[in-house]
Amino acid sequence: xxxxxxxxxxxxxxxxxxxxxxxxxxxxxxxxxxxxxxxxxxxxxxxxxxxxxxxxxxxxxxxxxxxxxxxxxxxxxxxxxxxxxxxxxxxxxxxxxxxxxxxxxxxxxxxxxxxxxxxxxxxxxxxxxxxxxxxxxxxxxxxxxxxxxxxxxxxxxxxxxxxxxxxxxxxxxxxxxxxxxxxxxxxxxxxxxxxxxxxxxxxxxxxxxxxxxxxxxxxxxxxxxxxxxxxxxxxxxxxxxxxxxxxxxxxxxxxxxxxxxxxxxxxxxxxxxxxxxxxxxxxxxxxxxxxxxxxxxxxxxxxxxxxxxxx
Numbered sequence: 520x521x522x523x524x525x526x527x528x529x530x531x532x533x534x535x536x537x538x539x540x541x542x543x544x545x546x547x548x549x550x551x552x553x554x555x556x557x558x559x560x561x562x563x564x565x566x567x568x569x570x571x572x573x574x575x576x577x578x579x580x581x582x583x584x585x586x587x588x589x590x591x592x593x594x595x596x597x598x599x600x601x602x603x604x605x606x607x608x609x610x611x612x613x614x615x616x617x618x619x620x621x622x623x624x625x626x627x628x629x630x631x632x633x634x635x636x637x638x639x640x641x642x643x644x645x646x647x648x649x650x651x652x653x654x655x656x657x658x659x660x661x662x663x664x665x666x667x668x669x670x671x672x673x674x675x676x677x678x679x680x681x682x683x684x685x686x687x688x689x690x691x692x693x694x695x696x697x698x699x700x701x702x703x704x705x706x707x708x709x710x711x712x713x714x715x716x717x718x719x720x721x722x723x724x725x726x727x728x729x730x731x732x733x734x735x736x737x738x739x740x741x742x743x744x745x746x747x748x749x750x751x752x753x754x755x756x757x758x759x760x761x762x763x764x765x766x767x768x769x770x771x772x773x774x775x776x777x778x779x780x781x782x783x784x785x786x787x788x789x790x791x792x793x794x795x796x797x798x799x800x801x802x803x804x805x806x807x808x809x810x811x812x813x814x815x816x817x818x819x820x821x822x823x824x825x826x827x828x829x830x
Contacts, residue, residue: 525537562604591738639701656668658689747807
């Protein structure tokens with residue numbers, strides 16, 4: 520609320536947003552009720568996490584540059600179906616719910632989130648998880664109905680493991696009281712799934728990265744793609760390594776080697792000497808990458824990038 524005003528916020532029509540709109544959003548956010556619910560919840564469908572209780576975009580510029588389309592600054596992140604959250608409170612009209620995840624907070628449509636009871640919470644915490652290594656894998660219930668399309672890092676609690684498939688529990692709706700309802704899904708065993716801890720290695724990271732090679736760059740995951748930091752976060756999530764959501768916070772995890780003050784050649788030499796392939800992130804202003812090793816004495820990286828300007 521200290522960032523956006525009628526001088527630096529533009530809508531989808533590229534006209535400045537009014538002071539009234541910002542005030543209405545603040546009123547609708549109902550922050551005086553913050554913490555009144557604090558219910559354990561679960562996301563019912565892959566959905567956007569918004570800065571405000573609204574799906575209208577906010578751009579910082581009317582021009583098509585780094586602050587204009589498609590960089591919707593009202594988009595915080597994308598939440599996976601079946602992802603656990605904490606529901607803190609609702610908007611004044613009850614159509615949006617404010618939630619906290621392990622890495623971000625914001626607003627989701629109330630229809631996209633359900634409460635969970637202590638019994639399911641306990642089962643979830645005690646269950647082995649099935650983790651997906653590929654986007655777009657179809658998950659059907661026992662009747663053959665579509666439940667979800669997978670995303671890399673999406674997790675489902677395993678009920679049992681059969682010789683040919685995994686039997687998992689998935690939230691698929693909610694009852695009149697707002698509590699989640701569930702369905703059983705049988706997922707055939709294949710190379711795009713893992714139920715045991717997968718070690719970080721050149722081979723395994725290459726496998727997951729290949730499955731993500733067609734990922735489009737989308738700021739905050741707004742159109743189902745990934746930005747630079749969510750690409751890194753999702754990549755490591757399949758190895759059960761937690762990372763923050765923003766690139767700046769990711770750059771502070773683990774041992775930090777500062778490259779400030781060095782020339783370009785000296786920076787690269789230091790990376791080649793000290794960085795660990797597949798385990799070192801390289802952070803620059805507004806971007807983050809994974810170092811994957813040297814080739815012909817050059818530092819090679821894996822990353823998801825919006826575009827390269829041509830002069």
